[in-house]
Amino acid sequence: MTLQEKEQEIIDEFAIYDDWMDKYEYIIELGKELPLIDDSLKTDNRLIEGCQSRVWLNTDFDGENMQFSADSDAIITKGIIALLVRVFNNESPKNIASSSLRFIEEIGLHEHLSPTRSNGLASMIRTMKMEALKKV
Amino acid sequence: MNETIAKLDVAQIRLEFPTLHQEVYGKPLIYFDNGATAQKPKSVIDAISKYYSKDNANIHRGVHHLSQIATEQYEEARKIIQKSINAPASEQVLFTKGTTDGINLVAFSFGQLLKEGDEIIISEMEHHSNIVPWQMLCERQGCTLKVIPINEKGELKMDVFESFLSNKTKLVAVTHISNTLGTINPIKSIVDKAHAVGAKVLIDGAQSIQHAKVDVQDLDCDFFVFSGHKVFGPTGVGVLYGKKEVLDEMPPYQGGGDMIAKVTFEKTTYNELPHKFEAGTPNIAGGICLATAFEYLNSIDMDAIHAHEQDLLTYAESELKQIDGVRLIGTADNKTSVVSFIVEGTHPFDVGTLLDKQGIAVRTGHHCTQPLMDIFKIPGTVRASFAFYNTKEEIDVFITALKRSVNMLL
Structure with a gap:
């Protein structure tokens, strides 16, 4: 499945929800399911400090594809991270760096990425792309 | 209700504030973020x-x-x-x-x-x-x-x-x-x-x-x-x-x-x-x-405003205390109409986000008082701050929405 197909899959999954609370119920479930980042990896150099919630991001590269694992102290932030990890994992650095992440806008979560929300997500995506760029 | 409170015609006052009469996410807006900024009357x-x-x-x-x-x-x-x-x-x-x-x-x-x-x-x-x-x-x-x-x-x-x-x-x-x-x-x-x-x-x-x-x-x-x-x-x-x-x-x-x-x-x-x-x-x-x-x-009796806001504060605090896991932050004897709280096992950002989707505007985070958060050993609070145009009915909706949010998060 390509990165774009994974995005489309998420957009389709969210299409069944017309109520905001149902949508968030699903995001919260995703957040609860997200494998926790190992505590030993929750170091300051992996921490992305937001004004409201905090995000830890760990990056791996096997020479071909990127692997991300992440965690947050806020469950909704974590749920959105789960979606980002799903889209970016096992993708080449080039694909990640050039991705527009249109699914976020399409499913109505762009508000969480504005710098003013300060939940660390905007910085996290920037960091993910920067890490990918380093490998291109 | 005492005589002073009766003097404040909240329904009439609300008519003076256009921003209060709108829906967000398909729900009537409840504006409890007056500590951050207050809405403006038509005259202004x-x-x-x-x-x-x-x-x-x-x-x-x-x-x-x-x-x-x-x-x-x-x-x-x-x-x-x-x-x-x-x-x-x-x-x-x-x-x-x-x-x-x-x-x-x-x-x-x-x-x-x-x-x-x-x-x-x-x-x-x-x-x-x-x-x-x-x-x-x-x-x-x-x-x-x-x-x-x-x-x-x-x-x-x-x-x-x-x-x-x-x-x-x-x-x-x-x-x-x-x-x-x-x-x-x-x-x-x-x-x-x-x-x-x-x-x-x-x-x-x-x-x-x-x-x-x-x-x-x-x-x-x-x-x-x-x-x-x-x-x-x-x-x-x-x-x-x-x-x-x-x-x-x-x-x-x-x-x-x-x-x-x-x-x-x-x-x-x-x-x-x-x-x-x-x-x-x-x-x-x-x-x-x-x-x-x-x-x-x-043009409004300040004593009536004070009495109404105290009424809102007392009501909100007593309702919040009945929810399992709620901890009020700030319980001074002499308080204004601000309720800051955390719900055990939840992050204020999550609670605030879910309240928002139910039409309720609160503030979450450290409220530009980080040293105070360190003293209470919390990452932040959810803060509802009331103005004289808020009502007990709004607090009822807020409490129901809060219960729903907490159920989803725990």
Whole structure:
């Protein structure tokens, strides 16, 4: 499945929800399911400090594809991270760096990425792309 | 319901506030973020429109008709605000950009009169804007900052405050009401004790003037600062009140137009109060329309407002206490209509996000009081702050929405 197909899959999954609370119920479930980042990896150099919630991001590269694992102290932030990890994992650095992440806008979560929300997500995506760029 | 509360016709008042009548995410908006900024009555919105439609001109300069009208309105606004806070003279009412600007003005200007070894006292419950300017001043002038601790209810430890006071104390800068905890501080007692050692007192009134009648002469404070937008006025304008003898002694803060008497390259002399501290073209519409906000507020019985808001506070707190895992942050005996809380096992950001999707606007996070969060050992709180246009019915909707949010998160 390509990165774009994974995005489309998420957009389709969210299409069944017309109520905001149902949508968030699903995001919260995703957040609860997200494998926790190992505590030993929750170091300051992996921490992305937001004004409201905090995000830890760990990056791996096997020479071909990127692997991300992440965690947050806020469950909704974590749920959105789960979606980002799903889209970016096992993708080449080039694909990640050039991705527009249109699914976020399409499913109505762009508000969480504005710098003013300060939940660390905007910085996290920037960091993910920067890490990918380093490998291109 | 007592007789005073009955006088406040909340339904009628709500009609004056257009922003309250809208839906967000398909739900009727419930606005509980009044501590961050208050909504504006129609009279203020209309006044802004009228100023820019009819009266716009630069002030204190032009000989032409519009300039004179704008100048008159601006200076009349100063007088309305002077009367509203019972300042002795309008020249003691300085227009600023807001509370932060007012505190910085004092920190830079009054701060120049301080020297190494002088002490400034603040408290643990201060907003960052009443912490950082003093830290910067201490770095510049070699002064020492002392911080009054609070007890577990969120009240100042007055005995420690008294122990801090000495002839080294030059300024006490404390908040009238805590934006995070709602605590109403014993300002008159603080002023009396500070004055007894010759210290000046600055009161951060950002959270107080919309909830209670402020009489700066009765408080006897040396400085009182507040923001226009929290008292139902426009953003970008605020007031610094100061005692005349203190303001006279202080050097100008910013240089520019309007603040000078005569400029030569050899020496410039400064204008008199209030213009000495108002360099450049001010927020003219802001000042004029802030006075409109005061006229609106003055038309409502402040005691009735207070009684209604206390009623909302008591009701919200008693309802919140019935929810498992809710911990109220800030339980002072003397509190204004602010409820800060956390729900065990949930993050304030998550609770705030889910409340938002149900149409309820609250503030989450550290509320620009990070040291206070460290003291309570929490990452932040959810804060509902009520204004006189809020209702018990809104609190009922909020409580139901909160229960639903917590169920989803746990």
